[in-house]
Amino acid sequence: MRRSLLAATAAAAVLAAGAAQADEIRIGVLYPIAGTGAVYGEPAMHGHNMAVDELNAAGGILGKKIVSFARDTKLKPAAASAAAKELITKDGVDVLVGGLSSAVGLAISEVARQEGVVYVATIPKTIKLTTEKRHDHVFRTASHTDFEGDAMAQIVAQLGLKKICDIQLDYAYGHDLAAGIEKGLKRHAPDAEKVLDLRVKLGATDYNAFISQIMGAGCDGVTSGLWGSHFVNFAQQGSPFGLFQQIKYISGGEIASHEIAGKMKGDYPDNVWSNTYELWYHHHDPSHVAFQEALAARSGTGETAMWPVLAYIGVKFIAAAAEKAGSMDADALSGALKGMSISTPVGQRTIDPETHQADTGQFWGPMVRKEGADYRVMDPVTYIPAVIEE
Amino acid sequence: MDSIIQFVQQDLGNPGLAALLSNPSFAFIQLMNSFSQAMNLFIIAAGLSLIFGVLRVINFAHGAFYMFGAYIVYSVAQEWTGNFWLGVAAAGLGLAVMAVIIERGLFQYIYDKEHLMQLLLTFAVVLILSDVAKIIWGTDQYSVSYPAGMKGAVDLGVTFYPTYRLFLIVVGPAIAIGLWLFTERTRFGRLTRAATQDREMLSALGVNVPIIYTGVFILGSVLAGIGGGLAAPFNSPTPGMDATIIVDCFVIVIVGGLGSIWGSFIGAIIYGLVFNYGSVIVPNWQDVFPFLILLAVLLVRPWGLFGKPEGGNA
Amino acid sequence: MTRPVLAACAAVFLLLALVPLLESNYLIDLFNEIMIYALFALSLNVIIGYSGNVSFGHAAYFAIGGYTMAILLTTYEWSLLPAFAAAVAFSFAASAVVAYFCTRLTDIYFAMLTLAFSMLVWGVAFKWRSMTGGDDGFVGVDVPAFIAERVPFYYFSLVVIGAAVAVLWVICHSAFGRALLAVRENPIRAGFVGINTRLMRWWAFVVAGTFAGIAGSLFAMVHRGMYTESAFWPESATVLIMTLLGGMYSFFGPAIGAASLFLLERLTNEYTEYWPLVLGTILLAILMFLPEGLAGLAQAIRRQILRGR
Known part of the structure; x- marks a missing residue:
């Protein structure tokens, strides 16, 4: 009994080994990447990684390298909530991004509220996320219901x-x-x-x-x-x-x-x-051509999926807000995201400072x-x- | 009749029931829907019931077998050959091979263990197979086309009804009769029934009981594979489809009586009727109905409508 | 209580009490959840290990305790003690009613009826959106201020679980527990010597359900939410595997099983997305080679060492 507990403590200590480093920016990413729903989560990860690679190639955020910590949400709110919490407490991420399914979005947002970390919702559309369940640390770059x-x-x-x-x-x-x-x-x-x-x-x-x-x-x-x-x-x-x-x-x-x-x-x-949100064959914004070509090269298919652009935009918003705020501090980031406007492959996007909702058509x-x-x-x-x- | 409909519509405030009463062709279509859903479920549940009847194992992995059947049809019919029926045949064959491996490799060691052990072993197989499917087919959702000539609908006089669904309504009873003939009229079937009753006696008489077990396990698993294959055109093969179907099958098999082919048949029809009419009369509660039937049967007649009471009743 | 067991328990309790000194929010949450699942598995073992019935719907009472706690604390703004008492009372009442029906059956029919009842609980949680949040879950539980922080809640949880385990231990080692074992081993003989077997099995079920409810109510607070998955049948299967992994013929076995499985899942998820494959293989290995679980293995090793001396 005692021995097994010691073993458990040791194992837990190993789990907790990832100590936060000051010279990198940690982003916690939450999509369904393994089981049900991975058909959307996998392409979303392509878009996420593409944005991170682009930013890192240009010197990262605030001169620091961006490192992503991805966790599987299994398309379930309970799993997403546990994963979000673990990203914060174990991996020490500075910000959360992602979410697929409205229920998952609400669950992640609740963790963000408790732990005081900014969460940028890239896909969940339930209106409640930016109305009755809105708090100072949740922002949405997706459309809503x-x-x-x-x-x-x-x-x-x-x-x-x-x-x-x-x-x-x-x-x-x-x-x-x-x-x-x-x-x-x-x-x-x-x-x-x-x-x-x-x-x-x-x-x-x-x-x-x-x-x-x-x-x-x-x-x-x-x-x-x-x-x-x-x-x-x-x-x-x-x-x-x-x-x-x-x-x-x-x-x-x-x-x-x-x-x-x-x-x-x-x-x-x-x-x-x-x-x-996006069609690989429709170039609404001039920058879309380059985006689509880069995405096609990355995913290995000429006809690309729609989900990547959502994850891509989420990361770009975080980067822009961090540069404006000059830090990854949650309150500073939240302040910068209010009213933040960036150009994306599908047009200009601005986050409403009151509702925390982007004008995503x-x-x-x-x-x-x-x-x-x-x-x-x-x-x-x-x-x-x-x-x-x- | 009109006054009844008016009463239902206005006083009971149930537009669904009123629609069923006032629109015979709607009521008829729901009947056909019940049968077509039931017959697909029956094919799968019959396999589960058959295996339990002889091997006394409740096979949780049956849902995974069904999922493999659907995936195999996708690969063979949609990707390689373009022939749906070849796909279904391949699903049956593939499951036969899987059944031999799983029965000989694992299940044969647990027949004399406790039910809990058996249940958990089959659960272990579920976990492993779900990931194996993921490794082979990834996490994509696939779409399988209806077989040639079954894309449209047939004019039944009162209404049009999808050809493929009609085909299921015909194929279900055909399989039921086939299984019944098999157990009643063939030597293997008679031995199978005997094995249900007394395994030791059969063994003492010089019958090779393990072969019967393997045979029954193959037959049951092939039914799951074919059931999954036949479902693929209207139920897109996707991860997680195994967990959904197994609960439905449990309900059907327990309601009908474990081990009884005709029990599964009737159980499936009850399931179909309750789901399809229930979703009209008590809208949006259809997901809870199956458990209410299950509960009702377990409380009144735990051994099911067509089962026989045995040691289970203390 | 025998001395070595008492000493071991005190040591474990003390070690657990030291966890917050590691100053890691992650470890505090981790151990908190492990303790909750340990209690959940221990409670299930009262039905399985002591009365010999396999419940396939134990998650129902965990969920009832959790939802009651979440709803009363948040929606009705009750204070902690009445809400906790209500959570215990609800899981007690629900398991009392279900036990009345289930104890009429044994074996596979018992398992199926427990499954059917648990799916009914799931159905209520799923459809009663206005109360439970439906498929979205009940998100955002208002935990009372004095235990809202991590460390105070951890100690609260430790004390509640410690007390619950102690009570369970006393119950299982009382005359009642011994009578249960007699029922498990030989129900017919137990009946002859005047034990009301059905009543005993009813009590075992109710004790199990009530303590699962306590575990559930803590789960709702540590997660600040309650979700329908907690009532769904795979959750019942998971806790069954924990119990089996640890060993259902020893009192503390299931707790060890819960801790091992929980840690294993966390570790595996670090390296591979194929956790089900790993779990399935482990389960297969236990069933084939270790039918008495980890506790059984430990005993076998101890016997081996003693013999070797």
């Missing part, structure tokens, strides 16, 4: 849809996006009526029961935030029913990104309007077949800015 819902409502209005069915995942993102859509519909399409509200579990696989409910409800439009494999399964099950011939499918969750379109190829359904459009390609592309591409007009 109110922007996304508002943009979706604009599309509903453009298409003249009248009866809307809503299907969402049963966690923070789904609930908040549904609320964002509802608010947006009041603004842009007041005569559109929501007739059905469906909630499915994160990781759900069988959608037939919901598809027939949607088809039976007689709606002409579906709003949704089913992302990733949820959308793949939903589309594969809905297509044979003729669902996508009967309704227009307006979706958040970036299912217009090339990682989905390139995977589904000919199986990608008709009548989908969706969003993405997204590209929206219908997914259409393209001559000579076996996957669908967004055409026309419309940038909907992060502005909500009351």
Whole structure:
């Protein structure tokens, strides 16, 4: 008993060996990198590392080398919370960046609040992160559910849809996006009526029961935030029913990104309007060409994924804020991030000093077949800015 | 009828139930959805039940077998040959090979151990296989196309219904009857049933019991592989799909009665009906229903609807 | 309590009390979590090691204790003592009800029914969003000010867990514990000598559930949050593995198992992302070669040394 405890102490001492060094900047990175969700976390890491390498090549932050400590969030809030805490207490990171899934973002933000470390949320979109759960040390460079819902409502209005069915995942993102859509519909399409509200579990696989409910409800439009494999399964099950011939499918969750379109190829359904932060084939900002080429070289595929740019921007914001603040002190960094504005491969981004939210808009459009390609592309591409007009 | 619908819609405030009552074709589609979901689950659950019936091992790794089936179909059908049916055949074959390795290499040593040991051993196999799948296929999510000629829907008169799902509704009972004929009519099947009853006696009669065990384990695992393969077009192969399916299978097998093929069949149909109609009548609680059925059955009839009471009841 | 055991316990307690002197927030959190999981595993062992039933849903009571604590402290702003008492009472009540049904069964059906009940608890945590936060978890627990800092909380946790383990030890080594062992070894004979076997198994279940609830309530405070995963079945499997790894036929075995598994996971995650592969292989090795767990191994080695003398 005693012996095993001594052994445990020794092992723990080994674990705690990484003593902080004064001549480097430590960034704690939190993405799902091993199991479920790694399909997004891995590309995000590419973007993160690309930004860090660029900065280090130019002399680092405040003349110090940047070192990243990456931990797997497993796409679960409990694991993310433990990982975030360990990054701070064990690896002594100066700042946290990342997060994928709204639930994970909220969990990391809570650790950042307790431990007094700045957290830059690059992907989570739940509105709560920058409203009721906002604190002095959390900032978001991603879009959020109110922007996304508002943009979706604009599309509903453009298409003249009248009866809307809503299907969402049963966690923070789904609930908040549904609320964002509802608010947006009041603004842009007041005569559109929501007739059905469906909630499915994160990781759900069988959608037939919901598809027939949607088809039976007689709606002409579906709003949704089913992302990733949820959308793949939903589309594969809905297509044979003729669902996508009967309704227009307006979706958040970036299912217009090339990682989905390139995977589904000919199986990608008709009548989908969706969003993405970045498209490798669309050069919105002149600097995007160079960014995309560098990313292609790094990831080894010409057609690059959308997630890297989000992680990339997060790091660039931290670097700019640190240079402005002149230190990595959490309060100084937080002060510098308020109102911080930088140019990114997808345009200028500014963080609102009050809400801690960046004005991150997204590209929206219908997914259409393209001559000579076996996957669908967004055409026309419309940038909907992060502005909500009351 | 109209007054009932009105009562449900307005007084009970349940638009889902009202829609089911007022729209027969909607009610019919939910019935078909129940069956098609049930039949896919049945194929997998039947394998789990079969293995338990003979080997007395609850195989947690069954979900991982299902996941391997789906991944193999992706590799063979989507990447190499483009032929879905070749993919399903490869999934069956691949699982047969895996089953031999796992049964001979591990499971044969635990048949006379406690249930806890067995349960944990199969859990160890789950952990290992999930990472092996990750090493082979990475963490990508894949999309598998429907087989040629089954992309669309068939006109059933009242409504259109997806061809592939109809195919599942047909293939499920066919497998059930096949398994039943196999256990009732073939020598191997009769020995299998005998092995369920009394292993020592069979061994004393000169029957090679280990071979029966291996055979049953292969058969059960192949069912999981084929079930996973058949699910791949509507259930994109992705890490974690093993953990989701195994819980569903447990519910079905326990509700139907461990070891009973027809029990799994009925258990799967109950599962499908409760999930599909439940999600309409009590919206958004569908994820909790399976456990309510399981609880109800365990409280009233722990050995399941078609099982036989045994030592389990103290 | 025998002298060497008492001395060893005092030594461990003292060593644990010295941990904050290392001045590492990481180590304080690490040992705090290890202690919590040790208590969790010890509590499970009352069902497995002492009454001989395998619970596959023990995480449910851990989660009930944790959620009760989190919600009462934060949403209802209760003070620590009433909230803690309520957490204990809730896990007691829940396990009392579940035990009533589960003890009618044994073996695989017992395991399945415990699993079914735990999934129901998971379902409630998952769907009751307004109260529990649903799939996002209950994030941000208001820990009372006097233990809000790391070191005071660590000592609070140490005292609570130390007391809980002591009470468990007394229970398991009382006449009740011996009667339980008799039930495990031979239920029929135990029945003949006048032991109400079902009542004994009911008590074992309730004791286990209540102490799991205590562990859960501390978990909610150390993590400042509670998540649905804590009620999901893999969590029950994890604590079962801890118990088995340590050895279910010794009182302290599960605590050693919990500590080993926890440290092993942290260490493995440093070097490889394939933790499940490592855990699976370890589990396989224990089952094949060490069915009595680490405690069994230690005893075997001791016997070997004694014989060699």
